[in-house]
Amino acid sequence: MNLAKKIVDDFVSNDVSFITTVPCKQLASVIDEVENNDSIYHIPANKEDEGIGLCAGAFMGGKRPAIIMQNTAIGVTINTLVTLTQFYRMPLPMLISYRGELGEPVACQVEMAVHTKALLAQLNIPTYHFHRSDDVEEFDRILKYTFMANKPVAILTDATFWGGY
């Protein structure tokens, strides 16, 4: 299965048309699909909190947004998630590469991985963890759930899900 294509097809069928990205090697194929999809406005951000600000504006302008980022970004987006996305009650699917899991070659990534789920739980952000490639089948329902609930929702995708490094 082409995971990146399936994910972007689900974005499109759920009317997500504004996607901001901060790159991760593990997410390169999805970012390419987003860039090449004519029904999505792709806006690379220089930092993830900037990206969440862009998404908040796009949502208020009538578009369904999403952000694609690395789990290290949880550290730089907490204030924005709490005082913008949650405080004003806005939906935001966050497709996140879960670096520092099984297969990880870079030790430093583990240091943030061990905090990732705890931080998301502390923020009361609904969190899904894609580990097997079949887990992608839930992505469509997670998007529907996000826009129903008007909340930020995290989808962590680890190296095993993506088929290794």
Add this chain to the structure above:
Amino acid sequence: MRRADILREVAPLLREHLTVCNIGIPSQELHAIDDQPSNFYMLGTMGLASSIGLGLALAQEKTVIVIDGDGSVLTNLGTLPTIANNEAPNFVLMIVDNGSYGSTGDQPTYTGKRTSLAGIAKASGCENVIECEAKDVPEQLAAAVAARRMTILVAKCESGNEKMPVITMDPVAIRDRFMSAVRA
């Protein structure tokens, strides 16, 4: 002239368009001077007014004016390259540059020293960058809106805040009211 004096001068123009206003005293001043459904007040999240405004401008066609500050833009400098590379003709970023972090007690920022936000904006690739004195802001802002060209307006003014009440509106009410104005 201080920030509030500029806001009083441009309020009749802002009223005609969508306005995204920076956190803290700027939002309190605008709210007290001319509260409008088409104003989006930031109650938190330092630095992101320009990002919210750009996302809004890219998502729909109405003119978006962002009232930002020098301290706020310095916190989110990455916004300027993003603005430059995602052209939105309906986007005007007005940076009220008073050389100080107004909401936290007027501590000086680097723009009151050696740093030029207009210079950074130009180097970031923004094509229409105007730096002007406070008294010229109404004319320059009106011209930027009328031209329908993405514009960065750096309005140099004196530091200092006016004592205005804290905004007690619920954030969801602010957002819902604003989104109705966007759709109207």
